[in-house]
Amino acid sequence: ARMHILVCGGAGYIGSHMARWLALRGTRVTVLDNLSTGHRAAVQWGELIEADLRDASALDRAFAAHRFDAVMHFCAKSLVAESVADPLAYYESNVGGTLSLLQAMRRHGVERLVFSSTAAVFGHPMTDRIDETHPLQPINPYGATKAMAERLLADAAAAHGLRSVALRYFNAAGASDDASIGESHHPETHLVPNVLRAALGTGPGLQVFGDDWPTPDGTCIRDYVHVDDLAQAHALALDYMDAHPGAHAFNLGNGAGFSVREVIAAAEAASGQAIPFSVQPRRAGDPAVLVAASDLARAALGWTPVHNALAPILESALRWHRAPTF
Numbered sequence: 001a002r003m004h005i006l007v008c009g010g011a012g013y014i015g016s017h018m019a020r021w022l023a024l025r026g027t028r029v030t031v032l033d034n035l036s037t038g039h040r041a042a043v044q045w046g047e048l049i050e051a052d053l054r055d056a057s058a059l060d061r062a063f064a065a066h067r068f069d070a071v072m073h074f075c076a077k078s079l080v081a082e083s084v085a086d087p088l089a090y091y092e093s094n095v096g097g098t099l100s101l102l103q104a105m106r107r108h109g110v111e112r113l114v115f116s117s118t119a120a121v122f123g124h125p126m127t128d129r130i131d132e133t134h135p136l137q138p139i140n141p142y143g144a145t146k147a148m149a150e151r152l153l154a155d156a157a158a159a160h161g162l163r164s165v166a167l168r169y170f171n172a173a174g175a176s177d178d179a180s181i182g183e184s185h186h187p188e189t190h191l192v193p194n195v196l197r198a199a200l201g202t203g204p205g206l207q208v209f210g211d212d213w214p215t216p217d218g219t220c221i222r223d224y225v226h227v228d229d230l231a232q233a234h235a236l237a238l239d240y241m242d243a244h245p246g247a248h249a250f251n252l253g254n255g256a257g258f259s260v261r262e263v264i265a266a267a268e269a270a271s272g273q274a275i276p277f278s279v280q281p282r283r284a285g286d287p288a289v290l291v292a293a294s295d296l297a298r299a300a301l302g303w304t305p306v307h308n309a310l311a312p313i314l315e316s317a318l319r320w321h322r323a324p325t326f
């Protein structure tokens with residue numbers, strides 16, 4: 001029978017791309033989202049159940065109504081600086097939400113989970129490229145909530161046989177090929193949409209948070225990975241669990257870091273517009289450099305990112321930002 005997957009957080013940026021990716025390949029999708037940051041208009045590839053993960057009776061109704069083969073869990077509050085200012089809300093949503101989901105999966109006998117984790121679990125990198133042997137030492141509450149959730153998955157695997165793969169995204173960017181969905185947060189805090197909206201004149205002037213970081217040009221370095229390449233990795237993670245019980249974690253990035261200034265220059269090239277910016281103080285909770293070593297994901301999952309350079313990532317994001325529908 002056709003696979004049926006519950007995509008929690010499927011109205012959000014990465015979750016909606018996942019729902020599209022699965023549906024285009026013949027998988028049935030049901031989205032569960034509380035629409036706190038997601039968009040109803042981004043749910044185009046399956047039923048929307050409007051509910052909060054911490055609502056156990058809503059989860060019971062969803063799991064009783066459908067026999068899900070697996071769950072993909074993208075629900076989270078995910079802004080580093082906001083997590084520093086309001087940590088308890090982050091623990092409540094990200095740890096409490098994941099706990100509630102795991103309990104519901106256990107009550108209903110669903111045993112496979114792909115979980116959205118983050119490079120923020122590592123804290124300040126101790127190596128140039130971060131692999132899976134790097135210790136988890138988050139430096140902000142957001143990263144701490146995701147590290148705790150990974151621990152929940154490991155303990156649930158050991159005690160209850162829950163199979164899981166945690167995927168630690170570095171910096172997700174880009175939009176679907178047909179520009180039907182893309183990245184849209186209110187307020188927008190992420191670099192790529194802010195740079196492109198500044199280029200197109202549809203957003204405020206660009207601010208650069210610090211040019212005195214210990215990097216070659218003084219701005220922070222990140223590893224940008226296309227949202228559809230992340231979706232591909234989730235689908236591969238489901239297959240991986242067939243042969244691999246237990247809890248697993250993989251880092252997902254392209255292995256190349258780009259500074260904020262380099263992203264601005266690449267966005268100027270993609271858009272043909274000059275992008276002026278003002279330099280502001282450093283942002284709370286930011287590490288200077290985050291670059292992935294994704295060799296394990298490539299080898300174990302067979303992951304082959306296809307948009308693996310900055311220009312195609314920015315070009316796909318730009319197509320969305322020229323005519324966003326939400």
Ligand code: UFG
Nearest residue numbers: 078118119120169170171189190191194207208209220283
């Ligand atoms: N930045 C600016 N100006 C902006 C926005 C961002 O200078 O308008 C800078 C930030 O200070 C940072 C870099 O651009 O140095 C990237 O910032 P983003 O907000 O785009 O992304 P983050 O690296 O802070 O966060 C992302 C995800 C988090 C995740 C983190 C680490 O949003 O969920 O990557 O993986 F935890």
